Amino acid sequence: MYAAHRLDTVLDKFLKTMQTTAAHLQEKLLKPEVRQKGKEQVKEKARDSVLQLLNRLQAEQTQRKPGEPHLAENSKSRFQ
Numbered sequence: 001m002y003a004a005h006r007l008d009t010v011l012d013k014f015l016k017t018m019q020t021t022a023a024h025l026q027e028k029l030l031k032p033e034v035r036q037k038g039k040e041q042v043k044e045k046a047r048d049s050v051l052q053l054l055n056r057l058q059a060e061q062t063q064r065k066p067g068e069p070h071l072a073e074n075s076k077s078r079f080q
Contacts, residue, residue: 028034 029038
């Protein structure tokens with residue numbers, strides 16, 4: 001009984017701390033300057049990954065033999 005009560009108390013404190021931390025984080029992340037910075041970081045990462053994909057596809061296209069089917073034709077069969 002005593003141990004259960006102590007565990008409940010610890011759990012309540014832990015949950016309260018988590019809620020407070022989440023509220024502080026949410027408050028900070030919703031500030032316009034922080035949101036804009038986050039958007040710019042996502043935009044840069046997305047741009048980099050798109051450029052990497054484009055470079056990879058271009059490299060595959062230059063290595064492909066003239067009689068081989070295009071990548072788009074291969075991808076159709078993957079999604080069906």
